[in-house]
Amino acid sequence: MNRIVTLDEFIIRRQKDFPFASGELTGLLRDIGVAAKIVNREVNKAGLVSILGVAGQENPSGESVQKLDLYANEKLIDCLKNSGECCGIASEELEDFIPIQPVASKTSKYVVVFDPLDGSSNIDVNVSVGTIFGIYRRVSDPESPCKMEDFLQKGTELVAAGYVLYGTSTLLVYSTGRGVNGFTLDPTIGEFCLSHRDIQIPPRGGHYSVNQGYYLKFDVEMRRYIDHCSDMNLGLRYIGSMVSDIHRILLNGGIFLYPNTRKYPQGKLRLVYECNPLSFIVEQAGGKAITCQLERILDLSAEHLHQRTTIAIGSPGMVDEMKAFVERYSAAPSFR
Numbered sequence: 443m444n445r446i447v448t449l450d451e452f453i454i455r456r457q458k459d460f461p462f463a464s465g466e467l468t469g470l471l472r473d474i475g476v477a478a479k480i481v482n483r484e485v486n487k488a489g490l491v492s493i494l495g496v497a498g499q500e501n502p503s504g505e506s507v508q509k510l511d512l513y514a515n516e517k518l519i520d521c522l523k524n525s526g527e528c529c530g531i532a533s534e535e536l537e538d539f540i541p542i543q544p545v546a547s548k549t550s551k552y553v554v555v556f557d558p559l560d561g562s563s564n565i566d567v568n569v570s571v572g573t574i575f576g577i578y579r580r581v582s583d584p585e586s587p588c589k590m591e592d593f594l595q596k597g598t599e600l601v602a603a604g605y606v607l608y609g610t611s612t613l614l615v616y617s618t619g620r621g622v623n624g625f626t627l628d629p630t631i632g633e634f635c636l637s638h639r640d641i642q643i644p645p646r647g648g649h650y651s652v653n654q655g656y657y658l659k660f661d662v663e664m665r666r667y668i669d670h671c672s673d674m675n676l677g678l679r680y681i682g683s684m685v686s687d688i689h690r691i692l693l694n695g696g697i698f699l700y701p702n703t704r705k706y707p708q709g710k711l712r713l714v715y716e717c718n719p720l721s722f723i724v725e726q727a728g729g730k731a732i733t734c735q736l737e738r739i740l741d742l743s744a745e746h747l748h749q750r751t752t753i754a755i756g757s758p759g760m761v762d763e764m765k766a767f768v769e770r771y772s773a774a775p776s777f778r
């Protein structure tokens with residue numbers, strides 16, 4: 443039997459890769475691991491403890507909030523606040539960021555952005571959901587509370603990012619910029635154990651992932667690319683929780699698209715806490731992530747916390763092909 447490597451052990455070993463590491467980032471990743479276990483426990487018994495359903499309020503993006511969105515949000519905030527390993531938090535469920543007071547006069551140099559529960563409309567029907575997180579080194583004066591500029595850094599500045607997938611098993615995948623590793627929660631010992639070492643995305647895959655119900659609302663170049671996927675006999679897979687859809691693509695190859703529609707002219711997904719962390723992971727695994735207007739996601743400037751973007755993300759060969767379609771069809775208006 444292979445020796446088990448737990449998430450904590452792995453994180454501590456990796457700290458040696460960073461010669462001037464103070465242990466803060468290590469502590470932060472461990473806090474997120476603990477929060478993930480707590481959220482996982484609640485997600486698993488959601489049907490039993492009247493925590494399903496809508497909370498009766500809207501989030502800052504104007505979407506209906508589920509009770510579990512709020513629960514996951516609170517648990518992540520609690521875990522990150524208590525340890526003092528970060529100096530500020532921004533979340534999908536909070537209008538503004540929250541600065542965190544130093545704990546035992548320990549001032550932290552990191553801020554964390556997260557989507558506490560991704561795909562939360564799936565929860566009531568027992569379909570996979572996730573948590574997405576990104577960690578930045580603060581750029582504001584370390585002697586004062588964190589500022590908006592700390593959260594609005596480009597994705598290229600991420601120090602670490604990851605996601606948790608609450609699926610048939612619970613998996614935590616993260617990267618600190620030196621490859622991507624995945625850990626499966628062993629519920630019998632309550633530990634995330636290394637199960638997917640150095641994940642590499644295949645150059646191409648057999649599936650594409652897009653809400654094809656909106657096909658007629660997409661621009662012509664996206665429609666032509668989607669037609670091409672179908673012509674190539676690619677399978678369509680769309681769970682409606684981007685963590686789950688992108689996780690499949692990370693392991694098996696493929697492309698995930700969320701283009702602009704009439705309802706969402708800038709795209710639906712949020713740059714800061716959804717697209718940037720997942721693009722960081724996918725790029726670290728050898729994939730690509732661009733907007734449907736062909737800019738690299740990680741190079742985008744964020745103007746505000748809940749900014750939306752379009753996205754095409756996945757296997758490098760397929761993202762390049764989608765780029766070629768956009769270039770060809772947007773240069774030929776007569777095809778519209």
Ligand code: AHG
Nearest residue numbers: 557559560561562563653682683684
């Ligand atoms: P969230 O639950 O955090 O608001 O995110 C839902 C997102 C994303 O996970 C998913 O890919 C997308 O919404 C699905 O949107 P459509 O239902 O419009 O396809």
Ligand code: MN
Nearest residue numbers: 557560561716
């Ligand atoms: Mn989400």
Ligand code: MN
Nearest residue numbers: 534557559560
């Ligand atoms: Mn969410």
